[in-house]
Every structure is written in C-alpha cells, then in structure tokens.
Amino acid sequence: xxxxxEDPQALSIQEGENATMNCSYKTSINNLQWYRQNSGRGLVxxxxxxxxxxxxxxxxxxxxxxxxxxxxxxLITASRAAxxxxxxxxxxxxxxxxxxxxxxxxxxxxxxNP
Amino acid sequence: xxxxxxxxxxxxxTRGQQVTLSCSPISGHxxxxxxxxxxxxxxxxxxxxxxxxxxNKGNFPGRFSGRQFSNSRSEMNxxxxxxxxxxxxxxxxxxxxxxxxxxSYNEQFFGPGTRLTVx
Numbered sequence: 001x002x003x004x005x006e007d008p009q010a011l012s013i014q015e016g017e018n019a020t021m022n023c024s025y026k027t028s029i030n031n032l033q034w035y036r037q038n039s040g041r042g043l044v045x046x047x048x049x050x051x052x053x054x055x056x057x058x059x060x061x062x063x064x065x066x067x068x069x070x071x072x073x074x075l076i077t078a079s080r081a082a083x084x085x086x087x088x089x090x091x092x093x094x095x096x097x098x099x100x101x102x103x104x105x106x107x108x109x110x111x112x113n114p
Numbered sequence: 115x116x117x118x119x120x121x122x123x124x125x126x127x128t129r130g131q132q133v134t135l136s137c138s139p140i141s142g143h144x145x146x147x148x149x150x151x152x153x154x155x156x157x158x159x160x161x162x163x164x165x166x167x168x169x170n171k172g173n174f175p176g177r178f179s180g181r182q183f184s185n186s187r188s189e190m191n192x193x194x195x196x197x198x199x200x201x202x203x204x205x206x207x208x209x210x211x212x213x214x215x216x217x218s219y220n221e222q223f224f225g226p227g228t229r230l231t232v233x
Binding site: 042048105 | 145147149151156157158159162164169170172202204206208220221223224225227
C-alpha cells in the first residue's frame with residue numbers, strides 16, 4: 001500500500017511554465033526523496049531532503065518539506081519538453097531498525113507541451 | 115562510475131515457473147534494495163540487503179526471496195510464478211553513510227529494471 005498521496009495525478013503545461021507537484025505522507029520520516037521515471041523505465045533520483053531541512057534547491061528544482069503538515073512539494077521552473085515524465089515522492093520512514101525502505105506515492109504524470 | 119545494472123532486461127515466463135533476477139550495484143555501494151512496480155499497486159518495497167544480510171523486508175509472500183553476495187551483487191528469486199507477478203522489478207543501490215551501516219540519509223540509485231511477464 002502507498003503511504004503517500006501525490007497531487008495532482010496528472011499535470012499538463014506549456015514549455016517555459018513552472019510545474020508544482022505535491023506529496024503528502026502519514027508517518028514520521030528520516031528523509032523524503034523525489035524521483036523521475038520516463039515511460040516505465042528506471043527511476044532517476046532528483047533530490048533528497050532530510051527531515052530537519054525545510055527547503056532544498058538543485059538546478060531548476062526546488063523542494064520544500066513541512067513535517068508538521070507531513071507534506072512536500074516539488075517545483076520545476078522553466079519547464080522543458082524533456083521534463084515530461086512521471087514524478088514520484090518517496091519517504092524513508094523513521095523506525096527502530098536501520099537501513100532504507102522507501103514508500104512511494106502514486107506519482108504525478110507531467111506533460112510539458114512544446 | 116557505472117550505474118546500477120540489472121539482467122535480464124526482459125523476461126517471459128509461464129505460471130508455476132520460477133525466475134531469478136540479478137542486480138549489480140554501483141561500485142562501493144553496499145546496500146541493495148528491490149522494488150516491484152505494477153499499474154495497480156504502484157511501487158512497492160520488496161527487501162533490502164546490506165553486507166549479505168536482509169535488513170528490511172516488505173509485505174510480500176515467501177515466494178519472493180533474495181540474497182546478496184560478498185561483492186554486493188544481489189539476486190531475487192520468485193518461485194511458483196503467478197499472473198499477478200507480472201511487473202517491472204527495480205533494483206536500487208545506496209552508498210550507506212553514517213554510523214553502524216545506517217543508510218537513513220542516503221539516496222537510492224535505481225537500475226533500468228527487469229520487465230517480467232508471466233503468461
């Protein structure tokens with residue numbers, strides 16, 4: 001079962017516009033990560049934000065994390081047609097055992113029209 | 115560095131058979147995790163291995179098993195295949211930093227996946 005929910009499920013924008021995707025989760029986390037997937041291929045890691053961080057930037061990506069609301073957002077600025085993909089948030093829940101165990105959201109399908 | 119590699123990329127099996135999938139992590143990465151992706155259930159965690167030991171396990175039946183070798187390469191096995199096992203199986207490796215093998219602050223790097231079709 002999915003821990004998180006992503007909103008919207010699908011987003012269609014024009015090149016040059018900004019795209020914002022939201023993710024909500026249910027449990028306390030160590031970190032939250034965003035991934036991109038093109039057409040059923042492997043996942044590409046975009047950015048990791050730790051539970052004690054509130055905002056992180058990487059190139060055209062900006063991620064925010066609000067642990068009080070258990071939510072995160074991914075902003076892609078100045079979008080390009082090549083950004084067309086599915087975007088997933090994944091949480092690494094805080095637990096007693098060590099190691100990673102990512103729980104993924106359902107994903108947002110982003111389409112950037114040229 | 116070379117990325118995570120998975121073999122085979124595509125596989126077709128029939129119900130009742132068993133299958134073994136292989137994953138080679140990024141050099142130096144000691145943690146390997148496996149995920150199943152289906153249209154209905156999305157991405158679901160199968161298990162994680164670290165130093166040849168299963169460290170975490172998801173909610174899958176015992177037909178799904180795995181192992182990790184001393185060079186960190188990992189295999190997963192699915193026995194008595196069912197139609198519902200048709201999926202994209204993704205392997206991910208993580209560099210593992212921090213104390214006592216904790217990987218809580220590490221990103222995971224995914225391979226291209228193995229597309230398994232069960233007929």
